[in-house]
Amino acid sequence: MAEIFLLSLRQLLGRWRLIVILLLAALPSLLVLLIRAIGEGEMAFHGEFVGVVIDAMITGGIMPIVTMTLATAAFGNELEDKTLYFLVLKPVSRVSIVLAKLLAVLVVALPLVIASGVVASALVNAEAQQMGILAIALAAGVTAYASVFTLAGLLTPRALAYGLVYVLVWEGLLSTIVSGIGYLSVRGYTLALLHGMDESSFAVFEGRVIEFPAAIVGTVVVIAAFFLLALYRLRTMDVP
Amino acid sequence: MNSPNVPVIAVKGISKWFGSVVAVNDVSLSIDPGITGLLGPNGAGKTTLLKMIEGLASPSDGTVTIFGQTPRNNPALHRRIGVMSEHEAVYGFQTGRQFVEWSAKLHGVAATAEATALAIERVGLADAQNRPLGTYSRGMRQRMRLAATIVHEPEAIILDEPLNGTDPRQRIEFHDLMRQLADEGRTILISSHILEEVETLADRILLMVSGKLAASGDYRAIRAKLDEQPYSVRIVTSDSRKIAAALVELDSIESVSIGAEDDVIVLSKNVAVLQRSLPRIAKDRGIRLERVEPLDESLESVFSYIVES
Numbered sequence: 001m002a003e004i005f006l007l008s009l010r011q012l013l014g015r016w017r018l019i020v021i022l023l024l025a026a027l028p029s030l031l032v033l034l035i036r037a038i039g040e041g042e043m044a045f046h047g048e049f050v051g052v053v054i055d056a057m058i059t060g061g062i063m064p065i066v067t068m069t070l071a072t073a074a075f076g077n078e079l080e081d082k083t084l085y086f087l088v089l090k091p092v093s094r095v096s097i098v099l100a101k102l103l104a105v106l107v108v109a110l111p112l113v114i115a116s117g118v119v120a121s122a123l124v125n126a127e128a129q130q131m132g133i134l135a136i137a138l139a140a141g142v143t144a145y146a147s148v149f150t151l152a153g154l155l156t157p158r159a160l161a162y163g164l165v166y167v168l169v170w171e172g173l174l175s176t177i178v179s180g181i182g183y184l185s186v187r188g189y190t191l192a193l194l195h196g197m198d199e200s201s202f203a204v205f206e207g208r209v210i211e212f213p214a215a216i217v218g219t220v221v222v223i224a225a226f227f228l229l230a231l232y233r234l235r236t237m238d239v240p
Numbered sequence: 241m242n243s244p245n246v247p248v249i250a251v252k253g254i255s256k257w258f259g260s261v262v263a264v265n266d267v268s269l270s271i272d273p274g275i276t277g278l279l280g281p282n283g284a285g286k287t288t289l290l291k292m293i294e295g296l297a298s299p300s301d302g303t304v305t306i307f308g309q310t311p312r313n314n315p316a317l318h319r320r321i322g323v324m325s326e327h328e329a330v331y332g333f334q335t336g337r338q339f340v341e342w343s344a345k346l347h348g349v350a351a352t353a354e355a356t357a358l359a360i361e362r363v364g365l366a367d368a369q370n371r372p373l374g375t376y377s378r379g380m381r382q383r384m385r386l387a388a389t390i391v392h393e394p395e396a397i398i399l400d401e402p403l404n405g406t407d408p409r410q411r412i413e414f415h416d417l418m419r420q421l422a423d424e425g426r427t428i429l430i431s432s433h434i435l436e437e438v439e440t441l442a443d444r445i446l447l448m449v450s451g452k453l454a455a456s457g458d459y460r461a462i463r464a465k466l467d468e469q470p471y472s473v474r475i476v477t478s479d480s481r482k483i484a485a486a487l488v489e490l491d492s493i494e495s496v497s498i499g500a501e502d503d504v505i506v507l508s509k510n511v512a513v514l515q516r517s518l519p520r521i522a523k524d525r526g527i528r529l530e531r532v533e534p535l536d537e538s539l540e541s542v543f544s545y546i547v548e549s
Contacts, residue, residue, distance in 0.1 A: 003342055003345050004346070007331065007342065010331075010333060011331075081329045082325070082329045083329050083330070083331065088295075089294060089321070090315070090318055090343075090346040090347060091318045091346070091347060091348060092315055093315055094313070235313050238297040238298065239291075239296040
């Protein structure tokens with residue numbers, strides 16, 4: 001599995017992909033620094049910062065887009081380059097292949113997305129506990145998205161385009177205006193996890209997120225279900 | 241090793257269809273140690289058949305076994321098999337050596353470095369092994385892919401159009417290497433759409449046409465079998481009636497008719513006889529041959545083979 005993991009890591013770290021996701025991940029910190037520079041005053045870790053930067057910017061955009069960019073490429077690159085047969089014709093179990101791909105995505109996406117949120121929070125003087133909670137919730141969200149988009153990369157060569165529509169329409173728009181969608185939204189789970197772990201710091205989500213236990217179950221179910229679906233897809237598909 | 245009574249590769253009644261398109265139609269065959277050539281024109285279903293044999297695609301009907309086991313979702317079996325697909329893609333950022341070594345490690349080869357060096361030596365690319373694959377010529381990539389295919393000393397080797405992009409000298413070296421591997425008792429299945437590529441190499445040839453196994457045996461037997469098939473041929477000449485009258489006297493001609501465009505439609509039982517006789521008949525009678533073409537679409541490519549080879 002280590003050989004496939006290292007190869008996948010090298011595939012994911014293509015120069016242009018890396019530049020785009022690094023820029024995306026840096027946006028929240030750049031925004032905070034920009035606000036400081038133009039003299040709009042100090043931002044604090046509550047209210048406006050949580051609503052704009054953590055919710056809209058990171059969980060609504062950066063987290064899904066960075067993870068989607070990497071996860072759809074995990075198998076998408078192999079299918080596009082017609083190299084997937086190198087992997088599936090080796091004496092390696094399908095579980096190991098999917099796991100190696102998923103881990104490679106997480107090794108790149110987790111530090112980027114967590115750093116994106118934590119560094120921006122540190123710039124507005126967040127407490128260590130607040131940053132720790134943010135890191136845990138973002139890690140859960142990234143892992144769930146990685147599982148979803150790894151399957152998408154196996155299903156269609158247009159996974160990135162479909163994924164973008166899903167992120168913008170379902171996660172970005174509908175999940176914020178239709179309350180029930182929170183039960184079927186990775187973004188909804190992430191916000192509910194933040195609120196559930198620290199109600200006072202994330203009070204801005206009060207009344208618009210699902211219950212904490214439901215968010216935990218939802219996250220675990222999404223990660224497991226989409227991993228198993230990816231495994232099933234790899235076992236049953238005709239490999240080009 | 242395999243039981244002596246069980247073929248290394250056994251295909252029984254296998255079919256594969258994509259919607260209403262039948263790519264492989266009820267093919268049965270068995271392959272034993274030695275070199276077997278899978279021959280057929282582009283689009284004949286060779287690659288689809290190989291994918292089912294390799295376990296990359298599931299058959300719509302029928303069964304495949306290699307060493308008595310089904311290859312689909314059977315990772316352990318792939319320790320004994322080496323596959324080189326028609327796709328020439330490689331991981332361009334790896335060097336040739338890294339690529340072969342990576343393959344060796346995934347196949348669980350114990351002495352990875354030694355096995356890698358030997359495989360690269362066998363394909364004659366030791367000098368280029370430390371260059372990125374992205375800088376290789378097409379022929380070099382093919383040879384390094386072959387090294388990765390044989391690095392774990394597989395008992396069965398399946399190669400889909402392995403000679404694409406190779407030059408004549410590389411083809412001779414490839415033939416020599418295949419012969420060495422076959423002499424070591426391995427089972428080698430090589431597909432090609434070019435008769436000359438496999439006729440001197442393969443101990444046995446399987447001929448696929450339009451998704452079906454049209455013939456199997458040694459090269460000469462297949463050539464003879466092809467020659468015996470009846471073909472409809474359209475002939476356009478400067479004098480249709482005169483050539484029709486001459487052709488109808490040949491024993492191998494079943495029928496001759498004049499078409500709507502003043503062309504001659506001939507149904508021949510032996511296309512080789514027609515091939516030999518037609519130019520002579522035309523020359524003797526001062527008739528100019530303008531066009532000779534097969535009418536039966538499904539046999540067109542077979543006919544092309546015979547004409548071209």
